[in-house]
Every structure is written in C-alpha cells, then in structure tokens.
Amino acid sequence: MSRPDDPTVRLGRLDQAHVWHPFTQMAEWVHSEPLVIAAGEREFLIDTEGNRYIDGVSSLWCNLHGHRRPEIDEAIRVQLGRIAHSTLLGLASPPSIELAERLVGLAPGGLTRVFYSDSGATAVEIALKMAFQYWRQCDPPRPEKTRFVHLAEAYHGDTLGAVSVGGMDLFHALYRPLLFETIEAPAPYCYRCPLDTRPETCDQACAAAMEKILADRADETAAVIIEPLVQGAAGMITHPPGYLRRVADACRRHDVLLICDEVATGFGRTGRMFACEHEDVRPDLLCLAKGISGGYLPLAATLATDRIHAAFLGEHAEHRTFFHGHTYTGNALACAAGLASLDIFESDAVLDRIRDLERALAEGLAPVAALPHVGQVRQRGVMVGIELVADTDTREPYPPGIRMGARACEAAVRRGVWVRPLGDVVVLMPPYCTSDASLARILDAVRDGIAEATTP
Ligand SMILES: Cc1ncc(COP(=O)(O)O)c(C=O)c1O
Incomplete structure (x- = not known):
C-alpha cells in the first residue's frame, strides 16, 4: 500500500474513518493496513489487490461449503x-x-x-x-x-x-x-x-x-x-x-x-x-x-x-x-x-469429508504440538485450538500485552492463511470444501507462524 489514490488505500482509510469493528481495539486498527476482502471462491478469500488467503476459520466459524458455492x-x-x-x-x-x-x-x-x-x-x-x-x-x-x-x-x-x-x-x-x-x-x-x-x-x-x-x-x-x-x-x-x-x-x-x-x-x-x-x-x-x-x-x-x-x-x-x-x-x-x-x-456426503479432514488435521497437528511453546493442541472434529504458553512445563501463559496469539496468526496471514486467535489460542476451523493441498498449506503456515512468533 503506497499511493493514496490507490483504491485499496482509499477503502482502508475510509474503513478506519467510519467502521467500528467488533472485538477490535480501534486505536491499533487505525494504524494497521486492513485486509479488504472483495471476493471469495471455495476456501479462499480474495482481497482488493487480488491476493488469495485460505479462510482457515470459515469466516468466523460460519462458512461450511466454501464461498460462492454455485448451489447456494x-x-x-x-x-x-x-x-x-x-x-x-x-x-x-x-x-x-x-x-x-x-x-x-x-x-x-x-x-x-x-x-x-x-x-x-x-x-x-x-x-x-x-x-x-x-x-x-x-x-x-x-x-x-x-x-x-x-x-x-x-x-x-x-x-x-x-x-x-x-x-x-x-x-x-x-x-x-x-x-x-x-x-x-x-x-x-x-x-x-x-x-x-x-x-x-x-x-x-x-x-x-x-x-x-x-x-x-x-x-x-x-x-x-x-x-x-x-x-x-x-x-x-x-x-x-x-x-x-x-x-x-x-x-x-x-x-x-x-x-x-x-x-x-x-x-x-x-x-x-x-x-x-x-x-x-x-x-x-x-x-x-x-x-x-x-x-x-x-x-x-x-x-x-x-x-x-x-x-x-x-x-x-x-x-x-x-x-x-x-x-x-x-x-x-x-x-x-x-x-x-x-x-x-x-x-456431497459432507459428513464423510469432515471425517477425512478430522483425520488429516490430527496427523498434521502432531508437528505443531511438538513446538516448544505449544502447551496443548485441542481438537474435536474440525474444531481446533492450539494453546500457546510461555512455559510448557509450568503452563504459564504469556503476558497479555505480548499478544502472542495475534502475532502467531499475523505470521500465518503473511503466509497466505487467514486465521484469528482467541487470546493465546490459535484457532483452526476450515470450511468443509478445503482441499487436501489447502489443508497442508494451513498446517504449514500455522506451524511456521507459531515458530516465528514464539522464537525469541
Ligand atoms: C457457542 C456460541 N453461542 C453464541 C454465539 C453468538 O453468535 P453470534 O455472533 O451470531 O451472535 C457464538 C459466537 O461465536 C458462539 O460461539
């Protein structure tokens, strides 16, 4: 983002001037560069610049079968x-x-x-x-x-x-x-x-x-x-x-x-x-x-x-x-x-697909669980929470001001995967249409994002 007449810059500025976002510290938001999502396709969100991000949390847990699903x-x-x-x-x-x-x-x-x-x-x-x-x-x-x-x-x-x-x-x-x-x-x-x-x-x-x-x-x-x-x-x-x-x-x-x-x-x-x-x-x-x-x-x-x-x-x-x-x-x-x-x-026998995703997530999360600052990986079906802690032996949390969960997610977003934390818990909840290749990308981005954020 550079030129002020660029449509993305203009939209971002207008957003920061007028839109009050939920669960968002607006003092931070106005200094950020908002991702403006203009389109979607299957498990992908597409911003105003045409960049694609995998929607790793199903647009806050609601999208089931992907974006622009022809039947819907x-x-x-x-x-x-x-x-x-x-x-x-x-x-x-x-x-x-x-x-x-x-x-x-x-x-x-x-x-x-x-x-x-x-x-x-x-x-x-x-x-x-x-x-x-x-x-x-x-x-x-x-x-x-x-x-x-x-x-x-x-x-x-x-x-x-x-x-x-x-x-x-x-x-x-x-x-x-x-x-x-x-x-x-x-x-x-x-x-x-x-x-x-x-x-x-x-x-x-x-x-x-x-x-x-x-x-x-x-x-x-x-x-x-x-x-x-x-x-x-x-x-x-x-x-x-x-x-x-x-x-x-x-x-x-x-x-x-x-x-x-x-x-x-x-x-x-x-x-x-x-x-x-x-x-x-x-x-x-x-x-x-x-x-x-x-x-x-x-x-x-x-x-x-x-x-x-x-x-x-x-x-x-x-x-x-x-x-x-x-x-x-x-x-x-x-x-x-x-x-x-x-x-x-x-x-589409979606419940069968969910079982496949569940298995693939469980396998792919094993290396994430082994990271030095991952306290616990919790999974039920395709709902996943990865709890980050300052010390895995004592389970001591990070001080909230460090925003460790947010930092790990920001690092994953830089790798093309949109995820959003709950405190220091990184959440995954991919849409059911997520391909095997996209799931692998989610897991890689989250593993590398957590490693990047938690490495001193
Ligand atoms: C279990 C549960 N109940 C209720 C709600 C509130 O739903 P809404 O945001 O649509 O009001 C949520 C939202 O995350 C939820 O997880």
Whole structure:
C-alpha cells in the first residue's frame, strides 16, 4: 500500500474513518493496513489487490461449503426472483416452512418447533426467555424456577441475556451491573483444571460439581445452558467424553431444562451433524446459527420440544404467547440458503469429508504440538485450538500485552492463511470444501507462524 489514490488505500482509510469493528481495539486498527476482502471462491478469500488467503476459520466459524458455492448462490437467486423477505409476524413463507421441517428431521429427537431469529446471541436470548416463561406457564406452574446455570468460561453471545450466562471475565465482567444473577459451574477445562484435579484420577469432579449444584438448587433453577463438547470462544476447550451425558442426566433427574447452544458446534463441526449426538443427548432447547445458512446470511433458530411449546398455548386473553420477534425473523433468502446448504450435506456426503479432514488435521497437528511453546493442541472434529504458553512445563501463559496469539496468526496471514486467535489460542476451523493441498498449506503456515512468533 503506497499511493493514496490507490483504491485499496482509499477503502482502508475510509474503513478506519467510519467502521467500528467488533472485538477490535480501534486505536491499533487505525494504524494497521486492513485486509479488504472483495471476493471469495471455495476456501479462499480474495482481497482488493487480488491476493488469495485460505479462510482457515470459515469466516468466523460460519462458512461450511466454501464461498460462492454455485448451489447456494443459485438458491438465493431463485428466491430473489420470488421475494427477498416477508414477515413471519402473521404470515408464513415457503423457505422458512421447509427449512423448519428439515431442521426438525435432523435435530436430536423431540425438538419439533423452530423459532427463527438472526444471530447466535438472539437464538440464546430466545431459549433463555422460553425456559423462564415455560416454568411460569407449565402445569402446575413453578414460578420460583428463574435461575440459569452456566459454565465458567462460557460464551453464548454479546446481548445482555447471553452475557449474563457467559463466563469469560475479559468480555463480560464490565457489564456485571447490567446482568441478571446466575449460578456458575466449573468448566471442564482439563489443561487448566479449575478444581486442581488430574483427568486420570478425578472421575470428572467438574461433572460432580454440576450434579451437586443441580441437586442443591433445582428448585430455583430454570435451565442449564451449555456449549456441548467444545467451548469455542473460551479457546476450544474440549470436554472430556461423558461430561455432557452426566449434565443431561442430572438435568432430567432434577427437572431442570437443558439448553444446548450449538451455534458453534452445529452443522458438522464436531464430526456429527450436532455435537449432542455424540452422547445421545436430547436437549429441551437447541440454539443454532452460524452455519445454518451455510455461512451466507444472518439466520438463527431456537428449537423447542412439544412440552415447552404446549406451555405457551391458551386463550388469547391468557397472555401465554411468546412475546418475542425480530423484523427479519425467518428471512426467505437466508432460509433458501439454509436449504441449499443442507442439500449439499447430502449430495456431497459432507459428513464423510469432515471425517477425512478430522483425520488429516490430527496427523498434521502432531508437528505443531511438538513446538516448544505449544502447551496443548485441542481438537474435536474440525474444531481446533492450539494453546500457546510461555512455559510448557509450568503452563504459564504469556503476558497479555505480548499478544502472542495475534502475532502467531499475523505470521500465518503473511503466509497466505487467514486465521484469528482467541487470546493465546490459535484457532483452526476450515470450511468443509478445503482441499487436501489447502489443508497442508494451513498446517504449514500455522506451524511456521507459531515458530516465528514464539522464537525469541
Ligand atoms: C457457542 C456460541 N453461542 C453464541 C454465539 C453468538 O453468535 P453470534 O455472533 O451470531 O451472535 C457464538 C459466537 O461465536 C458462539 O460461539
């Protein structure tokens, strides 16, 4: 970037003058040279200069089958020839009906009702409000069940309800005065066990802690909300096998609803369509977003059981209605994209491809794990977190000011692979269409990027 009349320079300057970026320290951003992405193709992002970068994190975990996927492009075009959007408040629309039927068919058993919204955070807000209202309207009503249990280090989005059930101090602590009270259970984070136990001998003390919370406080608890199997934003914390099953069983035993937030884990990321399937768990409420539209358009859904839905039925004047909605709820273009994305899962045997990618990632990550400042490599399906530490023996983190995760990712970007860290955890989550050659390039760039950044 040099000449000020260069279109890329101009766009970068305008961006820095007017666009406030999410989760971004703008004082740093205005001194950076923003990558301006003008196009995409399969697993590649293409900037305004024509440079290609492999999209190593699926555009923040939402793109499933690649960019400009012809089938999804075409489905949106066809829908555009009919109508882009009509409201679901008082009207129905074919794509939202058909997608609801497909989602119900794919989701864990018992989830029969689909409430649309447009982001992961709204899907979570809706689940929380439904759970709260359910206990006021079930038969007999249990209005004292108002509390939510969540995990430490949980992330469920950035709206205030979702932040209330969040557990990441860096993102959430400032907003505490605005939040409702919750009950926090220890995270099953074996690498940094909050209970100071060892996975070989602890018999899942974290699950026992959750069971005790529910045994003691079920009377006041509406629901447990959990990211099943992988706590994504916390740094791809992978839960030990059986943990989710124990939480689900405890919820059933104590008559507490279970909300599974599969915004990140849904649509194949963990190797099954939904993470709950690994432990045969059937939640009462399921939150979906990100990949639901193939990563094309903002769409989310909260799925509920008949039991939940029935508690909202009644005479008009009883006011049992779920008083919630968003303008773009069930947007026709987004639902058409979602249907085309589900078709690709079938036509391209995508779950088989995910298994191949999972294996190739596991093999390719072995040399990364051997690097001197890699504390742990965590992988579930095609979700990967590489935790960088100052000292692998003591597991001492780097001082935050060093921005080690960011530096390692910047070094990978210089090698043509777009990745973004979570603190000092380098995240990989490639789209399912990623070729073997591109996957090898991702792994090389990340290995070399980490080595470059961590070498004194
Ligand atoms: C598990 C989980 N829930 C909710 C969200 C929020 O989704 P959105 O950014 O679409 O609001 C995220 C986003 O990363 C997530 O990982």
